[in-house]
Amino acid sequence: MTAGSDVVPWLGPDSGAPLGVPLVDLLDRVLATGVVISGDLVIAIADVPLVRLSLHALLASVSERVPAPWGDGGPL
Amino acid sequence: MTATDLSLPHAGTAGGDATATCVFAVRRDDAPEWLPESPGHAGGGPVGLLALPGGGLQAVVQPVAAADFTEEALRRRLSDPVELERCARTHHAVITAAAADGPVVPLPLATLFTGVDRAVAALADQRAHFLAALDRVTGRAEWAVKVHVEPSEPARAAPDEGTDPATVGTGAGAAYLARVRGRERDRRARQEAVLRVAGHVHEVAAAFAVAAVRRTPHSTEITGKDRPQVLNAAYLVDDARAAELVAAVRALDGTHTGLDVHIEVSGPWVPYSFTRSGEGTGL
Numbered sequence: 001m002t003a004g005s006d007v008v009p010w011l012g013p014d015s016g017a018p019l020g021v022p023l024v025d026l027l028d029r030v031l032a033t034g035v036v037i038s039g040d041l042v043i044a045i046a047d048v049p050l051v052r053l054s055l056h057a058l059l060a061s062v063s064e065r066v067p068a069p070w071g072d073g074g075p076l
Numbered sequence: 077m078t079a080t081d082l083s084l085p086h087a088g089t090a091g092g093d094a095t096a097t098c099v100f101a102v103r104r105d106d107a108p109e110w111l112p113e114s115p116g117h118a119g120g121g122p123v124g125l126l127a128l129p130g131g132g133l134q135a136v137v138q139p140v141a142a143a144d145f146t147e148e149a150l151r152r153r154l155s156d157p158v159e160l161e162r163c164a165r166t167h168h169a170v171i172t173a174a175a176a177d178g179p180v181v182p183l184p185l186a187t188l189f190t191g192v193d194r195a196v197a198a199l200a201d202q203r204a205h206f207l208a209a210l211d212r213v214t215g216r217a218e219w220a221v222k223v224h225v226e227p228s229e230p231a232r233a234a235p236d237e238g239t240d241p242a243t244v245g246t247g248a249g250a251a252y253l254a255r256v257r258g259r260e261r262d263r264r265a266r267q268e269a270v271l272r273v274a275g276h277v278h279e280v281a282a283a284f285a286v287a288a289v290r291r292t293p294h295s296t297e298i299t300g301k302d303r304p305q306v307l308n309a310a311y312l313v314d315d316a317r318a319a320e321l322v323a324a325v326r327a328l329d330g331t332h333t334g335l336d337v338h339i340e341v342s343g344p345w346v347p348y349s350f351t352r353s354g355e356g357t358g359l
Contacts, residue, residue: 021168023161026165028220029168029348030348
């Protein structure tokens with residue numbers, strides 16, 4: 001990846017994790033390659049999609065770090 | 077384990093020590109000097125390269141303990157936020173390293189095969205797709221654009237203004253209803269305006285892209301309260317145009333002052349969103 005070397009906004013000084021990408025942004029990308037059918041992520045094992053994980057559950061587990069869930073319908 | 081020249085130290089034998097083959101990405105093999113610089117998944121063997129039949133392609137693979145990647149183990153690990161993050165970051169790190177000097181086709185998180193032979197056979201079936209996808213993403217990168225709304229404080233305080241006791245009296249009920257209708261009208265107008273902004277940002281970004289994907293915006297459970305997301309999009313952009321896209325999209329940030337729209341651009345990413353094979357393949 002060589003594009004826009006002057007614009008790498010997520011490379012913060014934080015976190016010893018590889019590349020320091022925000023997790024939600026990372027999952028948006030990484031999970032894009034998964035076979036997502038009706039919200040289910042299908043992970044291929046031994047060439048047969050065996051594991052169906054709820055994408056919602058995955059993201060919900062991520063969001064546990066985000067305080068204060070939406071109470072009402074929101075401003076939209 | 078004789079189908080390739082890869083010197084993977086582990087064989088897919090039965091029993092507790094069984095090894096599975098984790099495949100991260102497929103790339104062209106025209107850069108023989110390249111070696112993976114990522115350790116890969118914890119507990120696995122070294123990340124290596126697997127030549128695919130037909131020439132020209134190689135897979136970035138790692139032998140891993142099969143016991144760590146069974147259906148049950150994966151479900152458990154990926155349901156754990158810490159493990160999920162570790163797994164996703166490892167996956168991303170290997171793929172990013174693999175893309176350091178040329179295009180790659182990233183494979184889905186935890187793409188596993190029972191052994192090297194099985195991986196080679198399955199990947200070989202996708203050869204045409206990999207070649208086409210590599211051609212498509214060469215010299216291009218994925219850029220992500222997200223738009224959030226940050227409600228302004230006055231707008232959030234407004235609903236309480238109508239409780240002024242001075243307005244109570246004859247006709248107060250009608251006035252109250254009028255205010256309610258007015259607020260609902262304002263809310264809808266605001267929502268439509270925000271969606272127009274999201275559409276406009278997308279159009280501006282897409283003008284620089286060769287392909288675009290608009291995903292369902294994340295719920296506020298993900299983005300956080302008071303920060304609804306109205307655009308979650310990805311763009312495949314020629315490297316030469318990336319700076320233009322970034323500048324154009326960022327120029328839109330702050331120009332919708334009445335709406336408090338916040339625009340984020342991130343990239344360049346490995347083109348995760350633009351290398352999927354046709355439906356139903358799923359390797």
